Amino acid sequence: AQSVTQLDSHVSVSEGTPVLLRCNYSSSYSPSLFWYVQHPNKGLQLLLKYTSAATLVKGINGFEAEFKKSETSFHLTKPSAHMSDAAEYFCVVSRFDGGATNKLIFGTGTLLAVQP
């Protein structure tokens, strides 16, 4: 069975410093993994996705994530935080249901605060 654990519910960084949002997954298949971002009162926007190609995945707005099978991790990073990065971030694993649909299993989210 697939599951995903976001290790921090809240992360606070200063503007201009690196961002690290941690995600561990559990999957009995080769997983597809995603990071979505949700700004206040908005829908979810795809940041990046991993689908068994390159293990280092680059996304929008300078974010990237590295798939590490040995550690079952898919941590999201950004070298330098910007005020506009303040949002909630969701790590997601895609569960292929054997012909039914690609159900997404969501982590509980990490709220990123960026201090000036």
Place this chain on the structure above:
Amino acid sequence: NAGVTQTPKFRVLKTGQSMTLLCAQDMNHEYMYWYRQDPGMGLRLIHYSVGEGTTAKGEVPDGYNVSRLKKQNFLLGLESAAPSQTSVYFCASSYSLSGNTIYFGEGSWLTVV
């Protein structure tokens, strides 16, 4: 360039009232989904559809019904609203199966008093 559109965006209901949330997508996607988002719980799948005329239950289907009469529309109905259904509801769609990006609407905020 609309993507996934949900209506209404905000609604307040009294306990026992009924309502329907409408989702429309213009990307010709086969798969459509309804999720609810509650604090500290991420998103949970209510119902989904793998094509026009089909629907299936997700993780938390009780108290909801859905219909997919047209490929581009996916309706979520609450027949008798309860305070436990106060939540933010997201519709989503995708082209096909595992690995494909799912596109989300902007959400519908529902309060049941």
